Amino acid sequence: MKNRYLQLLIIAGSFFFLLLLNTPSAAQNRYFEESEKIFAAAGVAEIRIQIRPDYLAYILAEENEDSDSLFTATMLFKNNEITGDTLENVGFRLRGNTSRGSHKRSFKVDINEFVKGRDFYGLEKLNINGEHNDPSILRSMISWKLFELAEIPASRSTYAALFINNNYYGLYVLVEHIDDEFVKARFDGPMGNLYKCLWPADLTIPDQNNYKEVSGGRRTYDLKTNKAADDYSDLKNFIEFINYADDRTFAQRIEEVFNVPMFMRFLALNTLVGMWDDYWFNKNNFYVYHNLRSDKFEFIPYDYDNTYGIDWFNIDWAARNIYEFGNEREPRPLVTRLLAIPAYKNLYSHSIDEFINGIFRKADQAIYLESWHTEARLFVQIDPFYSLPPYNFTYNGDWENALTAASGRHVKYGIYDYIDRRIATARSQLRTGPLPLQILDLTVSNEFPVIGEQVKISCTVTSNDAIDDVECVYQINEGVRQVLNLARDADQSQAGAGEVIWSAQLPALQKNESMRFFLRAKGTAGAWSLFPKDAPGDPVQLFATDEDITYPIVINEFMAANDSALVDEAGEFDDWLELYNPADSSVNLSGMFLSDNPENHTKWMLPDTSIEAGGFLLIWADEDGSQGPLHANFKISRNGEFLGLYAPTTEGNFVIDSLSFGPLWANVSLGRVADGGDKWDFFESSTPGFSNATTGVFENQNASFTADIFQITAPFPNPAKEKFRVGIHVKTGEKVRLTVHDIRGRMISDKTVFSKKNAEQFVEFDCTQWAVGLYFIVAVTNGERVVKKITRLR
Incomplete structure (x- = not known):
């Protein structure tokens, strides 16, 4: 058996970064690699929109300020990373709420409304925000940066100078749009439901149980993904749980349905920046996403210009009690019930303390604020809308002094004064106590037990709180959930300071049985912590087998940066990998899995197909299963990552083949030098669907004939749409057979020509x-064989 002893270990460190973050690394997703060229570039970007004057007049007309009608336009974008990219037929419209009635409007650019499938450095939409309430044009920028530094899933932002029909419209903040690409980049697994939640989204039970209720011409909880299904049952179950569950059930199971630790971290930073136009105070401006991998809802912040002392309620947000920041006159069941559990309230306090002694310190924020203030100076000075009503901001007064002085009216603080006062009042209000327990690791004595074998599990638990209970919640096959109590292990020799090892014997599994389980632990402060972090949706799995099963299939070659080398049946240049069967008989792949995540052995199930003896199978790694059964639900990062092939769950789901690799070049594959062999190398001429061995097969892209015996030219044109031709040259004059094969090796054309002696044809x-x-x-002619590639486009 493989892996007779398994240890799942999370290295101890800061409480939050151990257990809470469930975002995949940026290296797993090309979206970050591309979009960072927009959001990480220094300086102020330039956006130029060209649009028909009558279209623009309609967009800006006062009577159309509530319209979301899109009009075709052309966009040019450039910054310090992008020298100048032009996109035609983008959609252009107004966006926002109160900004629609202001002189300085906010706009949205839709990249793929009129050109389906198109993106711009990974982005499908651009939010161009005027920040008309904020004289500093800094408040949302610093808020988004703090979320990024705290590793809380949130939008990124950058400055942009906007021109429309060659007229300068001012300095704007370009904010990352929250959509399916946003959540795919941050949460692993299938696409779940993403809801945009606007006023009056208080997460209480809606009137007549109508979770699709409409307010202000749009749904309060507006489904942004999986729209065709329009299924709100997951949101209904979540809201009913937080409203109806009794206190004991709520405390025990809230972390099974909601990412509580990340939410408490968000809530602390949200309070510090003084964001009142949010869920807690104003039942507004947030997203919730159903993460199907963990089967939990995630909370995503939205719209952060009303921060750092901007006020419309005559409330001093810099001094407001950090535990009573919300609207005490209205129900907010999610926050109220969480803060009623001492461990979660203490976790919120712990985050407040971490931030005011870390990223929220004035000196830390000033690094960004001073830099942005300098970058923006010229663009604000000539901004044609900055000084217009209703606020009549002035460059020399309001903007120049925005960091240090209030502007009056709704701007009650300069940014630095707000930071000083908020830190001082938060520190005086702060109350700390025992935190939720941490389950640091899990040890399983046998990952693949034989029939009837008992398996011991043990875990290390630590906290500044006393440990009440440690439980294993398990399910055999599709049976009911059961609970097994763990006890303090007799051997505590491996436990560190403040740590206790707990253990139990799992029930023995019978043939073809599998077990899914996760651990939970509770201290006296009342919260239940889970392990692994993505449980219950992605628990630990055990499988019983009765023999040492092996599979001969291997990952033989792959390309992670397919920029122009190979197109799929949809005409797209997508990542790909090749499987090889070195056995002398056919192997059926049904039930096997491929994954780019070593913690997720069941990410993508292979279809019911076989590889013949000595055969190959090409898999497209493009996250687009709609294009066919051989399109996986993940991509391969050109920056390097992991690939694994796993056995069916009925056979133990063990690793059949896996590898980790570093950065790869464009259009270069990595493959085994000998098919199925141990040695790997780079291939500038990849061989998807064919042997990696090149003996007797060569490809010469020169059109000249230089071979002594036999040569053919590269196909022309290549790629081809209707026809192409190749030249052949045989010095001795022989019969030449020309066959064409698709990527799976199937012959689709067969021609025989009689070559002219020592002549081209x-x-x-x-x-x-x-x-x-x-x-x-x-x-093929007279024992000689030459292979050429041709790409067919639409």
């Missing part, structure tokens, strides 16, 4: 009936 192929994709032309 050309053979034409009609490819109009071929599917879009890569093909191989194989020329």
